[in-house]
Amino acid sequence: MKGVQFLVAFVLLALASKLVSASDPSPLQDFCVAINDTKDGVFVNGKFCKDPKLATAEDFFLPGLNITGNTSNQVGSMVTPANVQQIPGLNTLGISLVRIDYAPYGGLNPPHTHPRATEILVVVEGTLSVGFVTSNTDNRLFTKVLYPGDVFVFPEGMIHFQLNIGSTNAVAFAALSSQNPGVITIANAVFGSDPAINPDVLAKAFQLDQNIVKQLQSRFWWDNN
Helix, strand or coil: CHHHHHHHHHHHHHHHHHHHHCCCCCCCCCCCCCCCCHHHCCCECECCCCCHHHCCHHHHCCCCCCCCCCCCCCCCEEEEEECCCCCHHHCCCCCEEEEEEECCCCCEEEEEECCCCCEEEEEEECCEEEEEECCCCCCCEEEEEECCCCEEEECCCCEEEEEECCCCCEEEEEEECCCCCCCEEHHHHHHCCCCCCCHHHHHHHHCCCHHHHHHHHHHHHHHHC
16 A cells, blocks of 8 residues: 555656646746747847857956946946846856946936846945835835845845935945846836837826826937937
């Protein structure tokens, strides 16, 4: 009887393992349109791999994250990435890093989302007000003031932000659980899309006068282009 129970358990475990291994990989780009003729294929879910015998230490190296980012822009922040675009050796490893610099008195990493990654952020200098908002219908805000050495997590896909509420420059580093996490800055995407979203849609969605929507679109479209 014990032998039968063991056999049943083994079969169930094997089936479960099959199901797990048959699941789709997480997407590493916004979309990947299927084609029948591979000669027309350009993008893959990730990148093509170098022959391991030809890999060098440079494939796993990136200098410069000690350099302060230029925050002389409208939002007063600069994100310096270290993902698979800068470090080829990250391909398939499912991790990346960014340095974020914030100007004093309101430097902002504006509300955005990473469609393919959870983010864990540590403050190195300054004081940041950070937070994320959960999905509908709760739309609950989780927010915290962070000081040097403090860590905060932004779950995958959640809209989140960081604001420098101090009088000095602020610096943070963040790790993300994808080699290519992607970023969608909400205001830029909604008001700066190309082509522009119908103003009627945005006026109704945001409960704004259509003229205000058009002004915002002209502002963000110019910034994005």
